Amino acid sequence: xxxxxxxxxxxNPLSLVCMCIGVVMGTIFGCIPGLSTPIALAxxxxxxFKMDTSLAICLMMGIYCGGVSGGLVSAIMLKIxxxxxxxxxxxxxxxxxxxxxxxxAMSIGVFASFVGGTFSSLMLMIFATTLAKLALGFGPWEYxxxxxxxxxxxxxxxxxxxxxxxxxxxxxxxxxxxxxxPIDGVATRFSFGNVSLKNGFDMVALVIGVFAMPEIVKNxxxxxxxxxxxxxxxxxxxxxPLKDIKELAGTFIRGxxxxxxxxxxxxxxxxxxxxxxxxxxxxxSKNPDSFGTGNPHGIAxxxxxxxxxxxxxxxxxxxxxxxxxxNTSIILGAFTxxxxxxxxxxxxxxxxxxxxxxxxxxxxxxxxxxxxxxxxPWLVKMLSVPNTYxxxxxxxxxxxxCISLNNNVFEVYYMLVLVFIGYLFENNGYPVAPLIIGxxxxxxxxxxxxxxxxxYGSFQSCLTRVSIGTLFFWIxxxxxxxxxxxxxxxxxxxxxxxx
Amino acid sequence: MGEIIFLAxxxxxxxxxxSLAGTFRVSKMDASGGAAMFPRVVIxxxxxxxxxxxxxxxxxxxxxxxxxxxLLEPARLFFVxxxxxxxxxxKTLGYIPATGLFxxxxxNRLYYLQKRNHGGKQEILIRNxxxxxxxxxxxxxxxxxxxxxxxxxxxx
Numbered sequence: 146x147x148x149x150x151x152x153x154x155x156x157n158p159l160s161l162v163c164m165c166i167g168v169v170m171g172t173i174f175g176c177i178p179g180l181s182t183p184i185a186l187a188x189x190x191x192x193x194f195k196m197d198t199s200l201a202i203c204l205m206m207g208i209y210c211g212g213v214s215g216g217l218v219s220a221i222m223l224k225i226x227x228x229x230x231x232x233x234x235x236x237x238x239x240x241x242x243x244x245x246x247x248x249x250a251m252s253i254g255v256f257a258s259f260v261g262g263t264f265s266s267l268m269l270m271i272f273a274t275t276l277a278k279l280a281l282g283f284g285p286w287e288y289x290x291x292x293x294x295x296x297x298x299x300x301x302x303x304x305x306x307x308x309x310x311x312x313x314x315x316x317x318x319x320x321x322x323x324x325x326x327p328i329d330g331v332a333t334r335f336s337f338g339n340v341s342l343k344n345g346f347d348m349v350a351l352v353i354g355v356f357a358m359p360e361i362v363k364n365x366x367x368x369x370x371x372x373x374x375x376x377x378x379x380x381x382x383x384x385x386p387l388k389d390i391k392e393l394a395g396t397f398i399r400g401x402x403x404x405x406x407x408x409x410x411x412x413x414x415x416x417x418x419x420x421x422x423x424x425x426x427x428x429x430s431k432n433p434d435s436f437g438t439g440n441p442h443g444i445a446x447x448x449x450x451x452x453x454x455x456x457x458x459x460x461x462x463x464x465x466x467x468x469x470x471x472n473t474s475i476i477l478g479a480f481t482x483x484x485x486x487x488x489x490x491x492x493x494x495x496x497x498x499x500x501x502x503x504x505x506x507x508x509x510x511x512x513x514x515x516x517x518x519x520x521x522p523w524l525v526k527m528l529s530v531p532n533t534y535x536x537x538x539x540x541x542x543x544x545x546x547c548i549s550l551n552n553n554v555f556e557v558y559y560m561l562v563l564v565f566i567g568y569l570f571e572n573n574g575y576p577v578a579p580l581i582i583g584x585x586x587x588x589x590x591x592x593x594x595x596x597x598x599x600x601y602g603s604f605q606s607c608l609t610r611v612s613i614g615t616l617f618f619w620i621x622x623x624x625x626x627x628x629x630x631x632x633x634x635x636x637x638x639x640x641x642x643x644x
Numbered sequence: 645m646g647e648i649i650f651l652a653x654x655x656x657x658x659x660x661x662x663s664l665a666g667t668f669r670v671s672k673m674d675a676s677g678g679a680a681m682f683p684r685v686v687i688x689x690x691x692x693x694x695x696x697x698x699x700x701x702x703x704x705x706x707x708x709x710x711x712x713x714x715l716l717e718p719a720r721l722f723f724v725x726x727x728x729x730x731x732x733x734x735k736t737l738g739y740i741p742a743t744g745l746f747x748x749x750x751x752n753r754l755y756y757l758q759k760r761n762h763g764g765k766q767e768i769l770i771r772n773x774x775x776x777x778x779x780x781x782x783x784x785x786x787x788x789x790x791x792x793x794x795x796x797x798x799x800x
Contacts, residue, residue, distance in 0.1 A: 192790065195790050195791075308693060308696060308697055308700070309697070311689075311693045312651075312654075312690065312693045312694060312697060315686055315689055315690040315693060316654070316690065318686050319658075319661070319683065319686045319687065319690060322682060322683040322686065326668070326679035328674065328676050329670075329671040329673075329674040329676070329678070329679055330671075331669045331670070331671045331674075331679070332668040332669045332670070332679035332680075333669075334665070334668060334679060334680075334683060335661060335664060335683075362715075362720060362723065362724055362727075363720075365719055365720045365723035365724070366714060366717045366719055366720040368719050368723070368754055368757075368758065531758070533751060533754040533755050533758055534751060536723070537723075537746065537747050537750040537751050537754075538747070538778065540727060540746075541743055541746070541747065541778075541779075541782065542782075544730070544731065544734070544743075545739075545743075545782055545786055545792075545794070548739075548786075548792065548793075548794060548795070549786055549790060549792040552792060552793035554731075554734055554735050554795055557731050557734065558731065561727070561728065561731050564727075568715065569650060569711075569712060572711040572712075572714065573647060573650075573710060573711050587686075590682075591682040594677075594682065595676030595677055595681070595682070596676065598675070598676045598677050599674075599675045599676040602675075604677075
């Protein structure tokens with residue numbers, strides 16, 4: 146492994162340009178309500194597999210970092226969080242903007258995002274490599290156990306009804322079985338004689354179909370609403386004075402630690418992290434009553450926590466090849482498109498790509514800080530761009546992206562069917578994220594399960610092995626039972642209390 | 645009721661797929677359980693979850709409405725219909741005409757619905773000119789730079 150190559154992968158001018166484009170794109174998609182980081186990632190996927198690997202990584206990491214942070218702009222100026230990761234930022238950000246301290250609120254948010262993101266990328270540097278080295282001895286059974294556990298935990302820890310999550314997750318897994326069967330390679334499953342389905346569904350078309358386009362359709366309903374005019378005090382650089390940094394230092398660090406831990410856990414991500422960060426800071430505060438009225442700590446905590454999930458979520462994705470949320474699922478899919486094996490093998494086969502990714506996240510946070518510090522006024526203006534133009538243009542990008550996957554319009558046809566399914570799921574409380582994670586992990590689970598059965602003779606023989614794979618398998622079976630039991634107990638307790 | 649029909653649809657598809665799994669070709673060398681093993685396990689689990697959810701809905705005292713009628717809201721319905729027509733005619737008309745028409749129709753109509761006028765002459769020219777320029781740039785970027793075979797339609 147050549148460290149010089151890794152540095153050049155990230156610091157060459159073209160990579161930095163890609164990273165800047167990624168940060169700008171991510172921030173815009175993060176700050177406009179209705180658009181999101183996964184939509185931005187899904188839009189660039191069709192272009193990524195024609196790009197150089199390091200450029201693609203820089204672009205994606207830029208989008209990921211910028212997207213998680215971008216939500217603060219609309220959260221502070223409009224009281225509408227650009228993404229779920231900025232919900233808690235509205236609590237104190239908007240009151241500050243109302244008091245004429247919008248610029249200060251923005252500066253705190255941008256700096257907190259920078260601290261959280263940088264801290265978690267340092268943790269990523271330390272833990273991803275160590276964890277990947279530990280996992281190098283993994284065989285198919287261990288891979289199967291790890292992927293299954295990640296899938297189950299992601300489904301059950303995610304917000305919403307776990308049963309509905311299970312249904313969408315299993316539909317996602319079932320969709321991976323379409324096409325040529327792995328291991329034996331003789332059976333073409335559920336393709337109905339259609340040559341285009343022989344290779345199965347495409348992940349990009351699936352993400353655009355069930356995730357991006359339903360959001361566009363949903364927003365099309367409110368397209369007639371005129372956007373409000375927003376005013377912000379003009380400054381050249383939206384940075385925080387040293388005095389404020391000193392005052393908020395403890396909050397930044399607490400939020401960053403919490404965000405990194407939450408990020409590592411599958412199924413949580415930026416949304417719960419920012420709410421937990423806010424709640425924790427309120428508990429730590431000597432003046433908790435001031436929260437909700439424009440307390441700077443109420444912006445610093447959630448913003449550092451939500452950006453710290455970026456590095457945290459990338460730890461299991463890079464080290465074990467298991468994504469915990471929609472963003473990391475799409476990034477993992479992108480690695481597959483680029484022909485990179487993920488998980489511990491990545492450290493062995495592509496150590497430069499592994500470390501380039503880690504370094505790219507670290508640098509992306511600095512790029513994000515620099516760009517957001519000067520571009521806040523433009524971002525605020527972006528909030529006024531009417532959806533009349535935005536939505537049709539994004540739709541054209543989605544359709545063109547789908548065609549470019551296999552130079553075929555077939556992907557657009559099933560994408561259109563998925564739009565309706567995704568819309569009905571999303572609007573009836575069926576989370577779509579487990580479907581995407583199920584689609585990404587389904588193939589890994591089947592391939593490694595069948596390899597394990599071939600290797601050890603039968604499934605029962607696999608279960609009798611003393612291995613981390615067996616432990617993870619049993620956790621995957623027991624965890625849902627515990628979750629369901631706890632839910633029933635909680636419901637009974639609430640019912641008893643209300644009676 | 646809407647949710648039950650929606651879930652029942654998945655249930656029926658799952659049962660059909662389960663029956664199809666029996667027809668998969670089997671390799672004599674394969675000792676991994678066969679191509680049908682994994683889809684069958686997933687289908688059984690999915691059917692169990694679907695049945696539990698359907699029972700849950702039937703047992704619920706407060707019935708929740710199944711959200712689908714929002715798709716019929718004028719602006720949303722117009723957008724969705726345009727999208728469907730765009731996708732359907734894409735191959736026949738070709739990328740540039742279909743995309744151009746989609747953008748011109750959708751943007752101008754939504755602009756009118758939002759502001760109750762089409763704007764001044766200059767504004768109309770700039771708006772539509774920029775949209776056509778966008779389509780040409782997209783075509784150049786994907787077909788020219790990224791070598792994607794975009795549908796040529798009747799122009800071919």
